[in-house]
Amino acid sequence: MFVSGLPFLVTLSRRVRYVTIQFVPKRTAGELANAIKMVVGLYRRAGIVCQTALMDGEFEKVRQKLINIIEVNITAKNEHVPEIERKIRHIKERVRSMRADLPYEVIPNMMIKRMVLNAGLFLNAYVDKQGISDEYSPREIILRWQLNWDKHCKHQFGSYGQAYDDPDQTKTNTQQARSRDVICLGPTGNMQGSYYFVDLNTKAVIKRRRFQELPVPDSIIKKIEAWGRRDKQNSIIRFGNRNNESYDWDDEHAPLIEDNAPDPEPAPFPDILAETPGVDLEVNVPALITPPPPPKEQWMATAVANAGFDEEFDEFRYHGNHVGGGRRQEERVVINHNQFNVVPAEQGEIDMDGGNEESVMEDMPELEMESAATESDDDTYVDEELEDIDLEYDEEEETEQVSEGEEEDTGVQETRSGRRVRPPARYRDTVHITVGGMHFTVGHMHFTVAATDLVTPIPVYKEELQVLGVIMMQLSLREGLKRFGQWGKQGALKEMRQLHDMKTFFPRDPKTLTREERKKALSSLIFLKEKESGEVKGRTCVNGAPQRQYIRKEDAASPTVATDSVFLTGAIDAFQRRDVAYIYLPGAFLHTLTDEKVIMVVRGELCKLMCLIEPKLYRKYVCKDKKGQPVLYVELYKSLYGLMRSALLFYRKLRKELEDYGMQMNPYDMCVAKKDTKHGQLTVLWHVDDLKISCKSRVEVTKLICYLRNIYGDKMTIKRGGKGKYLGMNFDFSEPGVFQVDLCQYVREIIEGFPEEITKTSPTPHSDSLFTIKEDDSAELLSEDDAMQFHRTTAQLLFLSTRARKDIQTAVSFLTTRVKKPNKDDWRKIRKVLEYLNGTIDLKLRVEVKDLRVMRWFVDAAHMVHWDCKGQTGAAMTMGRGAVLSYSWKQKVNTKSSTETELVGVDDAISNILWSLYFLQEQGCGTKHVIIYQDNKSAI
Numbered sequence: 001m002f003v004s005g006l007p008f009l010v011t012l013s014r015r016v017r018y019v020t021i022q023f024v025p026k027r028t029a030g031e032l033a034n035a036i037k038m039v040v041g042l043y044r045r046a047g048i049v050c051q052t053a054l055m056d057g058e059f060e061k062v063r064q065k066l067i068n069i070i071e072v073n074i075t076a077k078n079e080h081v082p083e084i085e086r087k088i089r090h091i092k093e094r095v096r097s098m099r100a101d102l103p104y105e106v107i108p109n110m111m112i113k114r115m116v117l118n119a120g121l122f123l124n125a126y127v128d129k130q131g132i133s134d135e136y137s138p139r140e141i142i143l144r145w146q147l148n149w150d151k152h153c154k155h156q157f158g159s160y161g162q163a164y165d166d167p168d169q170t171k172t173n174t175q176q177a178r179s180r181d182v183i184c185l186g187p188t189g190n191m192q193g194s195y196y197f198v199d200l201n202t203k204a205v206i207k208r209r210r211f212q213e214l215p216v217p218d219s220i221i222k223k224i225e226a227w228g229r230r231d232k233q234n235s236i237i238r239f240g241n242r243n244n245e246s247y248d249w250d251d252e253h254a255p256l257i258e259d260n261a262p263d264p265e266p267a268p269f270p271d272i273l274a275e276t277p278g279v280d281l282e283v284n285v286p287a288l289i290t291p292p293p294p295p296k297e298q299w300m301a302t303a304v305a306n307a308g309f310d311e312e313f314d315e316f317r318y319h320g321n322h323v324g325g326g327r328r329q330e331e332r333v334v335i336n337h338n339q340f341n342v343v344p345a346e347q348g349e350i351d352m353d354g355g356n357e358e359s360v361m362e363d364m365p366e367l368e369m370e371s372a373a374t375e376s377d378d379d380t381y382v383d384e385e386l387e388d389i390d391l392e393y394d395e396e397e398e399t400e401q402v403s404e405g406e407e408e409d410t411g412v413q414e415t416r417s418g419r420r421v422r423p424p425a426r427y428r429d430t431v432h433i434t435v436g437g438m439h440f441t442v443g444h445m446h447f448t449v450a451a452t453d454l455v456t457p458i459p460v461y462k463e464e465l466q467v468l469g470v471i472m473m474q475l476s477l478r479e480g481l482k483r484f485g486q487w488g489k490q491g492a493l494k495e496m497r498q499l500h501d502m503k504t505f506f507p508r509d510p511k512t513l514t515r516e517e518r519k520k521a522l523s524s525l526i527f528l529k530e531k532e533s534g535e536v537k538g539r540t541c542v543n544g545a546p547q548r549q550y551i552r553k554e555d556a557a558s559p560t561v562a563t564d565s566v567f568l569t570g571a572i573d574a575f576q577r578r579d580v581a582y583i584y585l586p587g588a589f590l591h592t593l594t595d596e597k598v599i600m601v602v603r604g605e606l607c608k609l610m611c612l613i614e615p616k617l618y619r620k621y622v623c624k625d626k627k628g629q630p631v632l633y634v635e636l637y638k639s640l641y642g643l644m645r646s647a648l649l650f651y652r653k654l655r656k657e658l659e660d661y662g663m664q665m666n667p668y669d670m671c672v673a674k675k676d677t678k679h680g681q682l683t684v685l686w687h688v689d690d691l692k693i694s695c696k697s698r699v700e701v702t703k704l705i706c707y708l709r710n711i712y713g714d715k716m717t718i719k720r721g722g723k724g725k726y727l728g729m730n731f732d733f734s735e736p737g738v739f740q741v742d743l744c745q746y747v748r749e750i751i752e753g754f755p756e757e758i759t760k761t762s763p764t765p766h767s768d769s770l771f772t773i774k775e776d777d778s779a780e781l782l783s784e785d786d787a788m789q790f791h792r793t794t795a796q797l798l799f800l801s802t803r804a805r806k807d808i809q810t811a812v813s814f815l816t817t818r819v820k821k822p823n824k825d826d827w828r829k830i831r832k833v834l835e836y837l838n839g840t841i842d843l844k845l846r847v848e849v850k851d852l853r854v855m856r857w858f859v860d861a862a863h864m865v866h867w868d869c870k871g872q873t874g875a876a877m878t879m880g881r882g883a884v885l886s887y888s889w890k891q892k893v894n895t896k897s898s899t900e901t902e903l904v905g906v907d908d909a910i911s912n913i914l915w916s917l918y919f920l921q922e923q924g925c926g927t928k929h930v931i932i933y934q935d936n937k938s939a940i
Helices: 031-046 057-062 082-100 109-125 137-142 218-230 297-306 394-405 451-455 476-483 486-499 515-519 545-549 561-573 604-613 615-621 646-658 698-712 746-755 784-801 806-815 824-839 898-922
Strands: 004-014 019-023 052-055 071-074 160-164 180-185 195-199 205-208 210-214 430-435 438-444 475-477 505-508 522-530 534-543 577-584 597-603 628-637 664-666 668-676 682-688 690-695 715-718 723-726 729-732 740-744 843-847 854-862 870-878 885-892 929-933
Touching: 004 031, 004 109, 004 597, 019 031, 019 082, 031 057, 057 071, 057 297, 071 205, 082 109, 109 180, 109 195, 160 205, 180 205, 180 210, 180 218, 180 486, 180 561, 218 806, 438 646, 475 476, 476 486, 476 522, 476 604, 486 534, 505 729, 515 698, 522 870, 534 561, 545 715, 561 668, 561 690, 561 698, 561 740, 561 885, 561 898, 577 698, 597 604, 604 615, 604 628, 615 628, 646 664, 646 668, 668 843, 682 698, 690 698, 746 784, 784 806, 784 824, 806 870, 870 898, 885 898, 898 929
Parallel strands: 052 071, 522 597, 854 929
Antiparallel strands: 004 019, 160 180, 160 210, 180 195, 195 205, 430 438, 475 522, 505 628, 522 534, 577 690, 577 715, 597 628, 664 668, 668 682, 682 690, 723 729, 729 740, 740 843, 854 870, 870 885
16 A cells, blocks of 8 residues: 555455554565565464465566465456455554644654554554454464553654663763654554654654653744655645555545544634644643744734835724724734745655665755645746747736636634634625715724714814725735726836836746756735825735745844833933934835845736836746746845845845944944944934934934935935934924823724723722732633733733833733733723723823933832732833833742842843943943832842
8 A cells, every 4th residue: 555655565364353564665576575474474473374365466576486485366457355455444544543633734754654554553452353362452462462551652653852862871971962852653562662753853763762742842843844845745644555546435535523522612712722632732831931922813914014014004903983982993904824925845756765764864954835825826837948928918807817716705714723713704894885975995894883873973083084994905916906907007017117127136047947946936925005195006025934944033033223222312312402313214125135046936917017017138038837827037136025034134234334334333232323423422223224313413414314315215214303203102302301202192092992982091000909810710701802802902002011101011011911811800900001091191201311320220029919929020210300211020930028029129120220221331321320229128
């Protein structure tokens, strides 16, 4: 039989019912004959003489080699041995059961091989009702001993952990590691209870007895799946006959469901990972220090935002008034991952080469090409002769072509645990609204009021025009061309023309690319968006997700300015009455040269648009894939949005340009630079392509702006004056010597985005029972929608508390520990915070520095206030009036007394205290003294 392309020889004795399974990679006459001789010898050692072997036609070639061993009876053409086919199906069911318990989407050949052999091992360990004995299993009859539960069933197939080597008693002082990261491949079947393991570092199959099972981290899952894709495997375990053809089983790929299986208990929150049977996952283990990974919607939205799209796209807020109540309502934007055109891994022949299990396997690169349902699901195929392509664009033909292959969007989404969930209906509806004779097509939105309330007038808040039901959203090229027609085509052409004019890439002849380069080619993405002016804007990026397989995260991380640095420099700017400018560098990545060879593939309509821009340059390099779609390969010369290292390359470029201008980096924040001029210090801090420049002299600021304009062009956005917006915060330096941070509008959006109307006010952000948790039956859990809203509002409050509203830090610090399993009591506490904000909605952060030479820190701690008897630390720093920096943490350790709690609190804050001191000293502020205030004499 064949299992996912791997050949196995299966034998079964009619009366004893003993099963043997042997891996035969070459299937030559000699190899098959030796395998059958081993089986005959196994029975002979048990005192059983094998006289006749029923075989199919493939074994005709081994008849002569077995003439003195056993009589070979060959079946006629198209005849089968029914007993062995039933046993193969039995093996198939066992293998599928084992496969269902594994957390890996794809498994490599070595695991498939051991999984099949384990199925045979345990089939022989049970008494067969059709055998000769009702008391002894086939294994006991043939081998004279049975498996032991305590020895041979301790570890599950596919589990991850540490395998320990037996120490050499003669060498006890070496630095050699005594444990290895391994994946369990099942018992070896010896009496000692040893197990097979695959070493995750060397890919060697080893035997060990000592093993400690650990939860499987995501990195190990990705590594195993990469091995599986390297072996050309997929998620289905396919069984085939001697010709590797599927058996005539109607339910070959049907899911295994037990007839008497009880209904599972409903989970309180379906989006929270359910318990995975079999192998434990690291994501299912409660995090002690590291927070759990974000949900899929969150990291997808973050990825789109990091790719360089407009700020409007990544704000999940609806800026229209709630009908009838003057409230704003939240918009849920769902990003369809099918829009991301990713090149799937190519399928090919499987290497059937066997080998010694103890030897180190072939060194395979850990490359995993992610696949997704795209406009072209097939692998890119290059014809031997390039075909001519009709590059004329027909809007009607495109619309009909798109409409034919579309399927209804049911809204079903898949969680990290593999569970398929359907969002509530109010998040899936698409609404069309006509207001004043104008038709608006809106995205996903919902209202919580009756239709009769639409006659209620919509109030206008502070000269801000509120339009009902208008939500701007980005569309893929195909959907954008359907919706916007010729305007969408012009927007896409304009975007691609900009890339062409800036020499972002150059075409490559597909015949000069290797197969590996075509497999690793990244897909191009373009989105169309209708702006408020009616213009259709194109946004181009590249899908850099496959780069995660060969680029480490630490090799692609780009520094960004710290929030504390922003506030410290802002206080200095106000104290020294500096001139401040805010600069945005458009197309920053398009000005950055890439330092690696990156091949990008352009398909379909986007390829046609490229040929319309410059036919003589691109047309001759266009070929067709298997579906007849035009394909163009280009090599990137500049760093496009979406590449993992684009932000890092731009950081290095901008840093070098600032250093060439004479600026020096602050070693305590590599995104803060300074230059001493005759008019005073010039300071620059930046977050990717957003810069803030300050100096006492307006001339020095203007000179630096002119220097940057010569590099990045006249489209550079510049805002100067006492007021400006930077990193989502409104800065105000209009009052001499005062630095103000305004997030009042953001506070209104948080309150209006909350599903319950906040009309009351509270004098404090929390009550005395803030740290009290109700874990008994009286603590009713929130619904799934409310739990998601709780998580979202807590994240918004966390952003707010670390910037302009530091007065809610203690309450928010506690709420962040409750987002995983919030209850009604937690809902009441977050309402308390919102009621406090509602009463102080116009409160701003106001900082005034009196003396830069002295920092005054106030550190306090509360003893045993949390449910696990840990304390809470609070720290704030001022240099005059107002807290420049402030923090609130839950302590990491338990303490015996309030004095010890105070000492732990100072220890928690000391790193921030020293960092701020060194940072200000490097900025040349002359800070010399740090005074820490304590209210506990024993701690002092």
